[in-house]
Amino acid sequence: MGKHSGVFILFPVLALVIFSGCARSQASTTSLGVAEPPRGAAILQRACTVCHNLDGLNAYADSWGQTEWRSMIGTMISYGAVVTPAEVDVLSEYLAVNYGTGVLGATDNADMAALIDSACTTCHGLDLLTTNTAGFTGANFRETVVRMIQYGAPVPEDQVEPMVEYLVETYGG
Numbered sequence: 617m618g619k620h621s622g623v624f625i626l627f628p629v630l631a632l633v634i635f636s637g638c639a640r641s642q643a644s645t646t647s648l649g650v651a652e653p654p655r656g657a658a659i660l661q662r663a664c665t666v667c668h669n670l671d672g673l674n675a676y677a678d679s680w681g682q683t684e685w686r687s688m689i690g691t692m693i694s695y696g697a698v699v700t701p702a703e704v705d706v707l708s709e710y711l712a713v714n715y716g717t718g719v720l721g722a723t724d725n726a727d728m729a730a731l732i733d734s735a736c737t738t739c740h741g742l743d744l745l746t747t748n749t750a751g752f753t754g755a756n757f758r759e760t761v762v763r764m765i766q767y768g769a770p771v772p773e774d775q776v777e778p779m780v781e782y783l784v785e786t787y788g789g
């Protein structure tokens with residue numbers, strides 16, 4: 617071997633390292649170099665276009681935030697849309713930002729009431745709040761909300777405490 621043979625071995629190894637790094641940096645694009653759609657858009661396409669087109673989404677641009685979209689998703693789930701609890705947050709945020717007011721999360725009592733309505737009525741009526749919660753404290757409501765989330769209620773983690781506060785103020789004893 618000559619004195620330059622190490623260069624011939626090192627060059628292909630170096631090229632492989634450089635090009636593999638470039639390939640990794642493009643992982644979020646398609647084979648055509650087009651950016652992948654956001655996860656919310658993919659959920660929207662998969663879950664919603666099974667039954668209808670998306671032409672009406674812009675009608676809600678000036679009036680619906682994440683809470684209203686979350687309620688609508690709950691309604692669609694009751695009609696058979698296949699959306700997991702984790703996907704509800706992603707989809708409702710995507711819809712609020714791209715087809716709504718951009719307001720995320722419950723911002724007032726009306727929003728919280730809408731969130732409770734959408735999260736709870738997928739499985740049962742709200743009458744349980746007036747018949748089964750006499751004397752409930754924050755701890756009782758928190759335990760119930762966490763249990764309902766485990767059963768699949770679409771309540772974002774950052775909304776648990778505001779929901780508990782609202783429930784105590786509105787239905788606590």
